[in-house]
Amino acid sequence: MSEVAERVKKVVSRQLKVQPEKINEGSEFVKDLGAESIQSIELVAAFEEEFGITMDEDAALSVRTVGTAIEFIEKHLSETGRNNE
Amino acid sequence: MSLIDTFLEKARKEKKRIVLPEGNDERILQAARTILDKGIATPVVLGKNLSLTGLEIINPDTSPLLDKFASLYAAKKENITEGIARKLVRKNLFFGCMMVAHGEADGIVAGIAHATASVLQSAGLAIGYLKDVHIPSSFFIMVLPQFLEEKNKILVFADCAVNINPSAQELAEIAVTTGKNAGDILGIEPRIAFLSFSTKGSASHTDADKVIKAVEIAHGIAPELIIDGELQLDAALIPRVAQKKVKLSEVAGHANVLIFPDLDSGNIAYKLTQYLAGATAYGPILQGFKKPVCDLSRGATADDVVGITAIVAVQAQRRH
Numbered sequence: 052m053s054e055v056a057e058r059v060k061k062v063v064s065r066q067l068k069v070q071p072e073k074i075n076e077g078s079e080f081v082k083d084l085g086a087e088s089i090q091s092i093e094l095v096a097a098f099e100e101e102f103g104i105t106m107d108e109d110a111a112l113s114v115r116t117v118g119t120a121i122e123f124i125e126k127h128l129s130e131t132g133r134n135n136e
Numbered sequence: 137m138s139l140i141d142t143f144l145e146k147a148r149k150e151k152k153r154i155v156l157p158e159g160n161d162e163r164i165l166q167a168a169r170t171i172l173d174k175g176i177a178t179p180v181v182l183g184k185n186l187s188l189t190g191l192e193i194i195n196p197d198t199s200p201l202l203d204k205f206a207s208l209y210a211a212k213k214e215n216i217t218e219g220i221a222r223k224l225v226r227k228n229l230f231f232g233c234m235m236v237a238h239g240e241a242d243g244i245v246a247g248i249a250h251a252t253a254s255v256l257q258s259a260g261l262a263i264g265y266l267k268d269v270h271i272p273s274s275f276f277i278m279v280l281p282q283f284l285e286e287k288n289k290i291l292v293f294a295d296c297a298v299n300i301n302p303s304a305q306e307l308a309e310i311a312v313t314t315g316k317n318a319g320d321i322l323g324i325e326p327r328i329a330f331l332s333f334s335t336k337g338s339a340s341h342t343d344a345d346k347v348i349k350a351v352e353i354a355h356g357i358a359p360e361l362i363i364d365g366e367l368q369l370d371a372a373l374i375p376r377v378a379q380k381k382v383k384l385s386e387v388a389g390h391a392n393v394l395i396f397p398d399l400d401s402g403n404i405a406y407k408l409t410q411y412l413a414g415a416t417a418y419g420p421i422l423q424g425f426k427k428p429v430c431d432l433s434r435g436a437t438a439d440d441v442v443g444i445t446a447i448v449a450v451q452a453q454r455r456h
Contacts, residue, residue, distance in 0.1 A: 066215055089260045092230070093216060096223040108229050108254040 055128070056121045058101055063117060066097050076118035084117075091115075098124060104131070139279055139290070139418065140443040147176045147449040154445050154452070155241040157232030158249045159183025159193065167441035176442065177449040180241055182228045196231040205234040209262070229254060233262035236427045242452035243428035245445050252431050256298070259422070259429040266313070268357055269424045273310040274298045274431075275317065276406050276419035283413075284374075292318040292326070292393045293409075296402035297420035304346050308353035311395040313423045315361045318393050320454040321447065329372035329391035330354075330365025331401070335381045338368075347397050362386050369394070421447060428452050 056076070064071045067084050080086040080094060095111040098104070098120060104127050114120045137145075154171070158164045159181035168179040168191055180192045187193065196202055202225055210221040224230050229250055235241040247255045256272050265272070275294035283289035294314040299306060307330070315326040330351050334344040347366040354363050364387035370377040371388050378389030396402030409415045421444075422429045428451035430444050 068215070089257050092224065092227075092254070092257050093213075093220070093261065096216075096220045099223040100217075100219045105223075105226075108227055108258070109251050111257070112251055112253050 053121070053125070055102075055125050059098065059117060059121050059124060062097050062101050063094070063120075066094055074117055076116070076121065078117045079115055080117075081115070094120075102128065104128065139277065139416075140446065143443065143446040143450050144174070144176055146453070147446040148174075150453050151175065151178055152242040152449040152452040153178045153180055153240075154449055155180045155182065155232040155235050155244045156441070156445075157182040157228040157244065157246050159186050159228075161249050163248060163436065163438045163441060165191075166438035167445065170438065170442050171445055174442075176446050179445070180235070182232055194231075196226050196228055199231075201235070201240065202226065202231075205231065205238065208238065209234065227258075229258045230262055233258045233429070236429070237263045242455075243430070243448040245430045245432065245441065245448050247431035248434060248436050248441065252297070255429065255431045256422070259425050263425045263427050263429065265424050266426055269309050269313055271302075271306050271309060272298055272422055272424040273302075273306075273313060274420035274422050275314045276417050277322070277421070278406065278409050278415045278417055280409065280413055280415045290322060290324070290392065291409075292322070293402060293406050294393070294395055295399065296396065296406040297399075298422075300399045302398065304349035305353055307347065307350035307395065307397065308357060309424070311350065311354045311363065311393075312358045312361060314395065315358070315363070315393050317421075317423050317451070321450055324392055326361065326393045327387045327391050328354075328361060328363045328393040328395060329367045329387050330363070330395045330397075331369055331372060332366035332397055333368065334366050335368045335371045336366065338381070343397065350395075364388060364391075365395075367391070418443075418447070427455065 060074045069084050081088050092111045095106050154177045156164050160183045168181050171177050171179045182194050184195050205225040206218050206221040210216050210218045232244045236244050273295040274297040276296050278291045280289040295310045311328050315328045318326045330347050332344050332347040351365040364385045371381045372391040375389035382388035410417045422431050428448045430448045
Protein backbone atom coordinates (compact mmCIF):
# COMPACT_ATOMS: atom_id res chain seq x y z
CA MET A 52 0.00 0.00 0.00
CA SER A 53 1.33 3.45 -0.86
CA GLU A 54 2.09 6.00 1.82
CA VAL A 55 -0.73 8.22 0.54
CA ALA A 56 -3.20 5.31 0.76
CA GLU A 57 -2.21 4.60 4.34
CA ARG A 58 -2.60 8.21 5.37
CA VAL A 59 -5.96 8.54 3.58
CA LYS A 60 -7.24 5.48 5.46
CA LYS A 61 -5.97 6.89 8.76
CA VAL A 62 -7.85 10.17 8.13
CA VAL A 63 -11.04 8.33 7.11
CA SER A 64 -10.85 6.10 10.19
CA ARG A 65 -10.41 9.10 12.48
CA GLN A 66 -13.05 11.34 10.88
CA LEU A 67 -15.77 8.75 10.38
CA LYS A 68 -14.91 6.70 13.47
CA VAL A 69 -14.57 3.48 11.50
CA GLN A 70 -12.06 0.75 12.37
CA PRO A 71 -9.14 0.80 9.87
CA GLU A 72 -9.55 -2.87 8.95
CA LYS A 73 -13.06 -2.14 7.65
CA ILE A 74 -11.74 0.43 5.18
CA ASN A 75 -10.67 -0.65 1.71
CA GLU A 76 -10.21 1.20 -1.55
CA GLY A 77 -13.65 0.25 -2.85
CA SER A 78 -15.44 1.56 0.26
CA GLU A 79 -17.93 4.30 -0.47
CA PHE A 80 -17.95 7.00 2.22
CA VAL A 81 -21.73 7.32 2.35
CA LYS A 82 -22.88 3.78 1.55
CA ASP A 83 -20.23 1.71 3.33
CA LEU A 84 -18.61 3.94 5.93
CA GLY A 85 -21.60 5.70 7.45
CA ALA A 86 -20.79 9.25 6.30
CA GLU A 87 -23.65 11.61 5.63
CA SER A 88 -23.40 13.05 2.13
CA ILE A 89 -23.30 16.54 3.60
CA GLN A 90 -20.03 15.65 5.38
CA SER A 91 -17.98 15.19 2.25
CA ILE A 92 -16.53 18.72 2.35
CA GLU A 93 -15.45 18.12 5.94
CA LEU A 94 -13.71 14.94 4.86
CA VAL A 95 -12.01 16.78 2.01
CA ALA A 96 -10.86 19.48 4.46
CA ALA A 97 -9.38 16.73 6.62
CA PHE A 98 -7.44 15.40 3.58
CA GLU A 99 -6.31 18.93 2.78
CA GLU A 100 -4.93 19.33 6.27
CA GLU A 101 -3.22 15.94 6.29
CA PHE A 102 -1.51 16.53 2.95
CA GLY A 103 -1.09 20.31 3.02
CA ILE A 104 -3.04 20.76 -0.18
CA THR A 105 -6.06 22.79 -1.29
CA MET A 106 -8.96 21.25 -3.16
CA ASP A 107 -11.91 22.98 -4.80
CA GLU A 108 -15.36 22.62 -3.14
CA ASP A 109 -16.72 20.83 -6.18
CA ALA A 110 -13.85 18.31 -6.04
CA ALA A 111 -15.40 17.02 -2.84
CA LEU A 112 -18.42 15.90 -4.83
CA SER A 113 -16.38 13.62 -7.09
CA VAL A 114 -14.54 11.96 -4.22
CA ARG A 115 -16.98 9.19 -3.31
CA THR A 116 -14.77 6.23 -2.45
CA VAL A 117 -11.52 5.73 -0.54
CA GLY A 118 -9.90 4.74 -3.84
CA THR A 119 -10.97 7.90 -5.69
CA ALA A 120 -9.70 10.01 -2.76
CA ILE A 121 -6.28 8.31 -2.92
CA GLU A 122 -6.14 8.74 -6.69
CA PHE A 123 -7.21 12.39 -6.49
CA ILE A 124 -4.64 13.24 -3.81
CA GLU A 125 -1.77 11.37 -5.53
CA LYS A 126 -2.53 13.22 -8.76
CA HIS A 127 -2.69 16.54 -6.93
CA LEU A 128 0.62 15.89 -5.15
CA SER A 129 2.43 14.87 -8.34
CA GLU A 130 1.11 17.94 -10.19
CA THR A 131 2.24 20.31 -7.47
CA GLY A 132 5.51 18.45 -6.85
CA ARG A 133 4.84 18.03 -3.17
CA ASN A 134 4.32 14.91 -1.16
CA ASN A 135 4.30 16.14 2.35
CA GLU A 136 4.01 19.20 4.51
CA MET B 137 -44.52 46.32 -12.64
CA SER B 138 -42.77 42.97 -13.06
CA LEU B 139 -42.31 40.68 -10.09
CA ILE B 140 -38.56 41.33 -10.02
CA ASP B 141 -39.18 45.10 -10.01
CA THR B 142 -41.43 44.58 -6.98
CA PHE B 143 -38.62 42.70 -5.19
CA LEU B 144 -36.07 45.37 -6.13
CA GLU B 145 -38.32 48.03 -4.66
CA LYS B 146 -39.00 46.06 -1.47
CA ALA B 147 -35.29 45.30 -1.03
CA ARG B 148 -34.39 49.01 -1.22
CA LYS B 149 -36.71 49.87 1.67
CA GLU B 150 -34.56 48.12 4.28
CA LYS B 151 -31.08 47.37 2.99
CA LYS B 152 -29.60 44.00 3.97
CA ARG B 153 -25.99 42.80 3.85
CA ILE B 154 -25.76 40.10 1.23
CA VAL B 155 -22.55 38.13 0.72
CA LEU B 156 -21.49 37.15 -2.81
CA PRO B 157 -18.65 34.63 -2.31
CA GLU B 158 -17.68 34.17 -5.97
CA GLY B 159 -15.97 37.52 -6.55
CA ASN B 160 -13.50 36.02 -8.98
CA ASP B 161 -16.32 35.72 -11.52
CA GLU B 162 -16.75 38.89 -13.56
CA ARG B 163 -20.59 38.63 -13.52
CA ILE B 164 -20.58 38.79 -9.72
CA LEU B 165 -18.49 41.98 -9.74
CA GLN B 166 -20.82 43.60 -12.29
CA ALA B 167 -23.85 42.56 -10.25
CA ALA B 168 -22.32 43.78 -6.98
CA ARG B 169 -21.65 47.17 -8.56
CA THR B 170 -25.31 47.44 -9.71
CA ILE B 171 -26.62 46.27 -6.31
CA LEU B 172 -24.52 48.92 -4.60
CA ASP B 173 -25.24 51.75 -7.04
CA LYS B 174 -29.00 51.14 -7.07
CA GLY B 175 -29.17 50.70 -3.29
CA ILE B 176 -30.75 47.23 -3.50
CA ALA B 177 -28.59 45.78 -0.73
CA THR B 178 -25.14 46.16 0.79
CA PRO B 179 -23.05 43.65 -1.16
CA VAL B 180 -20.04 42.00 0.45
CA VAL B 181 -17.85 40.30 -2.14
CA LEU B 182 -15.38 37.51 -1.32
CA GLY B 183 -12.31 36.94 -3.45
CA LYS B 184 -8.57 37.12 -3.82
CA ASN B 185 -6.65 40.03 -5.33
CA LEU B 186 -9.72 42.16 -5.83
CA SER B 187 -9.95 45.86 -5.34
CA LEU B 188 -12.90 47.92 -6.44
CA THR B 189 -13.72 51.40 -5.25
CA GLY B 190 -16.66 51.53 -2.91
CA LEU B 191 -17.25 47.78 -2.76
CA GLU B 192 -16.62 45.88 0.46
CA ILE B 193 -14.29 43.04 -0.42
CA ILE B 194 -13.05 40.33 1.93
CA ASN B 195 -10.26 37.87 1.22
CA PRO B 196 -10.99 34.92 3.53
CA ASP B 197 -7.26 34.00 3.63
CA THR B 198 -6.27 37.28 5.25
CA SER B 199 -9.48 38.18 7.10
CA PRO B 200 -9.42 38.32 10.91
CA LEU B 201 -12.74 36.46 10.73
CA LEU B 202 -10.88 33.33 9.52
CA ASP B 203 -9.54 32.39 12.96
CA LYS B 204 -12.80 33.32 14.67
CA PHE B 205 -14.90 31.20 12.30
CA ALA B 206 -12.45 28.27 12.50
CA SER B 207 -12.62 28.25 16.32
CA LEU B 208 -16.41 28.54 16.32
CA TYR B 209 -16.80 25.69 13.83
CA ALA B 210 -14.28 23.39 15.54
CA ALA B 211 -15.97 24.04 18.91
CA LYS B 212 -19.32 22.78 17.70
CA LYS B 213 -18.04 19.69 15.87
CA GLU B 214 -16.60 16.74 17.72
CA ASN B 215 -14.15 15.46 15.10
CA ILE B 216 -13.20 18.71 13.46
CA THR B 217 -9.90 20.13 14.72
CA GLU B 218 -9.11 23.82 14.33
CA GLY B 219 -6.69 22.91 11.56
CA ILE B 220 -9.41 21.14 9.57
CA ALA B 221 -11.87 23.93 10.33
CA ARG B 222 -9.40 26.50 8.94
CA LYS B 223 -9.19 24.53 5.68
CA LEU B 224 -12.99 24.52 5.45
CA VAL B 225 -13.50 28.15 6.37
CA ARG B 226 -10.85 29.37 3.90
CA LYS B 227 -13.11 28.23 1.07
CA ASN B 228 -15.08 31.22 -0.13
CA LEU B 229 -18.42 29.41 -0.20
CA PHE B 230 -18.03 28.10 3.33
CA PHE B 231 -16.68 31.44 4.59
CA GLY B 232 -19.73 33.20 3.13
CA CYS B 233 -22.06 30.75 4.85
CA MET B 234 -20.20 31.26 8.16
CA MET B 235 -20.67 35.05 7.75
CA VAL B 236 -24.41 34.48 7.44
CA ALA B 237 -24.48 31.97 10.32
CA HIS B 238 -22.71 34.40 12.65
CA GLY B 239 -24.49 37.62 11.76
CA GLU B 240 -21.79 39.18 9.55
CA ALA B 241 -24.25 39.07 6.62
CA ASP B 242 -28.01 38.55 6.29
CA GLY B 243 -28.04 36.19 3.31
CA ILE B 244 -25.85 34.56 0.68
CA VAL B 245 -26.11 34.40 -3.11
CA ALA B 246 -23.79 31.75 -4.60
CA GLY B 247 -23.57 28.97 -7.14
CA ILE B 248 -22.47 30.78 -10.32
CA ALA B 249 -19.12 28.94 -10.08
CA HIS B 250 -20.11 25.97 -7.89
CA ALA B 251 -22.35 22.91 -8.14
CA THR B 252 -25.69 23.09 -6.34
CA ALA B 253 -24.59 20.21 -4.09
CA SER B 254 -21.60 22.27 -2.90
CA VAL B 255 -23.86 25.20 -1.99
CA LEU B 256 -26.26 22.85 -0.18
CA GLN B 257 -23.43 21.17 1.76
CA SER B 258 -21.78 24.40 2.87
CA ALA B 259 -25.10 25.98 3.90
CA GLY B 260 -26.28 22.81 5.65
CA LEU B 261 -23.08 22.52 7.69
CA ALA B 262 -22.41 26.18 8.45
CA ILE B 263 -25.92 27.67 8.69
CA GLY B 264 -28.06 24.63 9.53
CA TYR B 265 -31.76 24.00 9.05
CA LEU B 266 -34.89 25.65 10.44
CA LYS B 267 -36.75 24.07 13.36
CA ASP B 268 -38.73 20.99 12.26
CA VAL B 269 -36.85 20.93 8.95
CA HIS B 270 -34.28 18.24 8.21
CA ILE B 271 -33.65 18.72 4.49
CA PRO B 272 -32.98 21.55 2.08
CA SER B 273 -35.52 21.99 -0.69
CA SER B 274 -36.41 24.57 -3.32
CA PHE B 275 -39.28 26.37 -4.96
CA PHE B 276 -40.01 28.28 -8.14
CA ILE B 277 -42.22 31.36 -8.45
CA MET B 278 -44.09 30.94 -11.74
CA VAL B 279 -45.75 33.96 -13.34
CA LEU B 280 -48.28 33.00 -16.04
CA PRO B 281 -49.26 35.71 -18.53
CA GLN B 282 -52.89 34.58 -18.26
CA PHE B 283 -54.73 31.86 -16.33
CA LEU B 284 -58.54 31.60 -16.54
CA GLU B 285 -59.63 35.24 -16.16
CA GLU B 286 -56.50 36.38 -14.31
CA LYS B 287 -53.51 38.19 -15.84
CA ASN B 288 -49.99 37.69 -14.39
CA LYS B 289 -51.15 34.79 -12.25
CA ILE B 290 -48.58 33.78 -9.64
CA LEU B 291 -48.17 30.15 -8.62
CA VAL B 292 -45.49 28.60 -6.43
CA PHE B 293 -44.11 25.16 -7.38
CA ALA B 294 -42.04 22.85 -5.14
CA ASP B 295 -39.81 20.92 -5.10
CA CYS B 296 -38.63 21.09 -8.69
CA ALA B 297 -34.87 21.04 -8.15
CA VAL B 298 -33.49 19.29 -5.07
CA ASN B 299 -35.24 16.22 -3.60
CA ILE B 300 -35.54 13.31 -6.01
CA ASN B 301 -38.00 11.08 -4.18
CA PRO B 302 -39.01 12.66 -0.87
CA SER B 303 -40.59 10.53 1.87
CA ALA B 304 -43.97 11.52 3.33
CA GLN B 305 -42.18 13.35 6.16
CA GLU B 306 -39.88 15.16 3.72
CA LEU B 307 -42.79 16.06 1.44
CA ALA B 308 -44.64 17.53 4.43
CA GLU B 309 -41.57 19.61 5.37
CA ILE B 310 -41.21 20.83 1.78
CA ALA B 311 -44.88 21.91 1.74
CA VAL B 312 -44.78 23.72 5.07
CA THR B 313 -41.51 25.52 4.28
CA THR B 314 -42.75 26.49 0.82
CA GLY B 315 -46.09 27.73 2.15
CA LYS B 316 -44.43 29.92 4.75
CA ASN B 317 -41.94 31.29 2.23
CA ALA B 318 -44.68 32.03 -0.31
CA GLY B 319 -46.51 34.00 2.36
CA ASP B 320 -43.39 35.86 3.48
CA ILE B 321 -41.96 36.72 0.10
CA LEU B 322 -45.05 37.25 -2.02
CA GLY B 323 -47.41 38.51 0.66
CA ILE B 324 -50.10 36.03 -0.42
CA GLU B 325 -52.16 33.71 1.76
CA PRO B 326 -50.80 30.32 0.75
CA ARG B 327 -53.32 27.64 -0.21
CA ILE B 328 -51.22 24.54 -0.45
CA ALA B 329 -52.21 21.58 -2.64
CA PHE B 330 -50.43 18.24 -2.38
CA LEU B 331 -50.63 16.93 -5.93
CA SER B 332 -51.11 13.34 -7.02
CA PHE B 333 -52.73 11.31 -9.79
CA SER B 334 -55.50 10.68 -7.27
CA THR B 335 -58.12 13.04 -5.78
CA LYS B 336 -59.33 12.20 -2.28
CA GLY B 337 -59.01 8.46 -2.66
CA SER B 338 -60.09 8.19 -6.30
CA ALA B 339 -57.12 5.89 -6.97
CA SER B 340 -55.44 3.41 -4.69
CA HIS B 341 -51.66 3.09 -4.82
CA THR B 342 -48.69 3.36 -2.46
CA ASP B 343 -47.59 6.57 -4.26
CA ALA B 344 -50.94 8.21 -3.45
CA ASP B 345 -50.69 6.85 0.10
CA LYS B 346 -47.37 8.69 0.51
CA VAL B 347 -49.05 11.97 -0.41
CA ILE B 348 -52.01 11.30 1.92
CA LYS B 349 -49.57 10.61 4.76
CA ALA B 350 -47.64 13.81 3.93
CA VAL B 351 -50.85 15.88 4.20
CA GLU B 352 -51.48 14.43 7.65
CA ILE B 353 -47.91 15.16 8.81
CA ALA B 354 -48.04 18.71 7.39
CA HIS B 355 -51.27 19.43 9.32
CA GLY B 356 -49.44 18.30 12.45
CA ILE B 357 -46.35 20.49 11.81
CA ALA B 358 -48.26 23.64 10.80
CA PRO B 359 -51.95 23.51 11.79
CA GLU B 360 -52.24 27.22 10.94
CA LEU B 361 -51.58 26.69 7.23
CA ILE B 362 -54.32 26.03 4.67
CA ILE B 363 -53.43 22.62 3.27
CA ASP B 364 -55.29 19.95 1.35
CA GLY B 365 -54.63 16.81 -0.65
CA GLU B 366 -54.25 14.51 -2.26
CA LEU B 367 -55.52 16.39 -5.31
CA GLN B 368 -55.10 16.06 -9.05
CA LEU B 369 -53.84 19.23 -10.71
CA ASP B 370 -57.21 20.17 -12.23
CA ALA B 371 -58.99 19.69 -8.91
CA ALA B 372 -56.38 21.93 -7.29
CA LEU B 373 -56.58 24.78 -9.81
CA ILE B 374 -59.91 24.79 -11.64
CA PRO B 375 -62.99 25.71 -9.57
CA ARG B 376 -65.37 23.91 -11.96
CA VAL B 377 -63.46 20.63 -11.60
CA ALA B 378 -62.98 21.08 -7.86
CA GLN B 379 -66.72 21.45 -7.37
CA LYS B 380 -67.32 18.10 -9.00
CA LYS B 381 -64.47 16.16 -7.40
CA VAL B 382 -64.00 17.65 -3.92
CA LYS B 383 -66.41 18.49 -1.16
CA LEU B 384 -65.50 21.13 1.39
CA SER B 385 -61.98 22.32 0.69
CA GLU B 386 -60.39 25.74 1.13
CA VAL B 387 -57.71 24.70 -1.34
CA ALA B 388 -59.38 22.78 -4.17
CA GLY B 389 -60.00 25.07 -7.13
CA HIS B 390 -58.03 27.90 -5.52
CA ALA B 391 -54.55 26.49 -4.84
CA ASN B 392 -51.61 28.87 -5.25
CA VAL B 393 -48.84 26.62 -3.88
CA LEU B 394 -48.41 23.31 -5.69
CA ILE B 395 -46.46 20.51 -3.99
CA PHE B 396 -45.34 17.82 -6.41
CA PRO B 397 -44.89 14.25 -5.15
CA ASP B 398 -41.37 13.86 -6.56
CA LEU B 399 -38.69 15.55 -8.63
CA ASP B 400 -39.80 13.96 -11.91
CA SER B 401 -43.23 15.54 -11.73
CA GLY B 402 -42.03 18.85 -10.23
CA ASN B 403 -39.22 19.45 -12.65
CA ILE B 404 -41.28 18.46 -15.69
CA ALA B 405 -44.21 20.60 -14.51
CA TYR B 406 -42.21 23.80 -14.12
CA LYS B 407 -40.63 23.39 -17.54
CA LEU B 408 -43.99 22.59 -19.17
CA THR B 409 -45.49 25.69 -17.59
CA GLN B 410 -42.49 27.76 -18.66
CA TYR B 411 -42.37 26.58 -22.27
CA LEU B 412 -45.96 25.67 -23.13
CA ALA B 413 -47.77 28.33 -21.11
CA GLY B 414 -45.13 31.02 -21.61
CA ALA B 415 -44.67 31.49 -17.88
CA THR B 416 -41.65 33.21 -16.35
CA ALA B 417 -39.89 30.98 -13.82
CA TYR B 418 -38.01 32.59 -10.90
CA GLY B 419 -35.83 30.09 -9.10
CA PRO B 420 -34.92 27.61 -7.89
CA ILE B 421 -34.94 29.48 -4.60
CA LEU B 422 -33.43 27.33 -1.87
CA GLN B 423 -35.18 26.97 1.46
CA GLY B 424 -35.04 25.11 4.73
CA PHE B 425 -31.94 26.89 6.05
CA LYS B 426 -31.98 29.12 9.13
CA LYS B 427 -30.97 32.10 6.97
CA PRO B 428 -31.60 32.91 3.29
CA VAL B 429 -29.38 31.03 0.83
CA CYS B 430 -29.66 31.17 -2.94
CA ASP B 431 -28.20 28.89 -5.57
CA LEU B 432 -27.49 30.62 -8.89
CA SER B 433 -27.38 28.70 -12.12
CA ARG B 434 -23.94 28.59 -13.73
CA GLY B 435 -25.38 30.32 -16.76
CA ALA B 436 -26.80 33.24 -14.75
CA THR B 437 -26.22 36.75 -16.08
CA ALA B 438 -25.24 39.74 -13.92
CA ASP B 439 -28.88 40.90 -14.15
CA ASP B 440 -30.07 37.50 -12.88
CA VAL B 441 -27.70 37.87 -9.91
CA VAL B 442 -29.13 41.31 -9.12
CA GLY B 443 -32.73 39.97 -9.23
CA ILE B 444 -31.94 36.94 -7.06
CA THR B 445 -30.07 39.15 -4.59
CA ALA B 446 -33.23 41.26 -4.25
CA ILE B 447 -35.28 38.11 -3.49
CA VAL B 448 -32.74 36.99 -0.87
CA ALA B 449 -32.74 40.48 0.65
CA VAL B 450 -36.55 40.44 0.90
CA GLN B 451 -36.37 36.99 2.55
CA ALA B 452 -33.83 38.40 5.02
CA GLN B 453 -36.14 41.33 5.86
CA ARG B 454 -38.79 38.82 6.95
CA ARG B 455 -36.43 36.99 9.34
CA HIS B 456 -36.39 39.19 12.38
